[in-house]
Amino acid sequence: MTKKYFYIDDCPICSQGLARVRVHVRKQSLTGYILCDECEAAWNDPSLLGRIPRGKEGDASCPDGKTSVWSEHCHWASIEEICLLGWYKDIKAPKDTKLGKAL
């Protein structure tokens, strides 16, 4: 099955990565952020303004500034989570999905 990508835009930093929605789940609260899957530049929201500083050793960090984006607390957002965050209007979806056709 083809992997589905939901992304905001092409990454403005590296130009080839996809700025995708990622979430940090902690104590049942969901924090969304945007992460380039190529150069790991991270932003607080889909405006892609105001980068989240990288953490220790240059690894990308969650908005809390402490958790690695690759920790067990983080994952790529599902379409449901993107809707919950109120960011569905900001994403480009694959054209062969219901959402993609609707957008």
Add this chain to the structure above:
Amino acid sequence: MNSKSQKETAASLLKVIPAKWAVAIIAAIIVYVPLQPRLNQWFGWNLPSVASLTGDEPAKATTKKNADAKPSSASKSNESKAPKDESDEDSDLESKTPEKKSPPQSVEDYLTEVGKNRFESPAGLIYKPGSEEGHRLKHIERHLSDMPDRPGSHGVFDGSMVEFLIAIDDTVTRAKQKLKGTSMKEDDGDIAYEAGFDKPIGFLGGETGKRKKNPKVRKMKVIVRDDAVITAFPL
């Protein structure tokens, strides 16, 4: 320039300048000739020899360029017992130049392990754990094959992993030297190096590449932070 014409040039020069100036110039040359290699050795300078100034000597690898030649010396790093000093390395490289032409065959030959799961390239780039794949080498390895269903562009390098690493080193080295056809851009501590190549180094893949019939590409982009490679790909 041969030595005969060199002497003729020097003789004609002596005719047109005052005698005391000629004496001063000759004295300066007499002092400079024996001192030049020693000054270079002691202080790491790169003063040219008199022969090279007159254009009589072919361009020779300097100490700095020998550092660029490290790929093949890195392949021997496992055998070496202790770090050699620069003068040893110079003579070693000069005497064995023909052997050094064979490119390293594997990533292990090309990179030097500098810590746990940390590897350094001859250009000083570090590859360490990180990324979704767990290690930067794994992350950039994705660019050795196409991902035709991935939205946007996905640069694919046409060659082996070790050739990819060599091209990455070359990109960063040339961009740092600000050579023609290169660029260097900083954003929040991340530095994006770009350099063009004479020949295609791969093709444009991904959905966009597929739509454009996978055109050949001849540029490389490398994102680096604190000398550590974040990612690299042809574009």
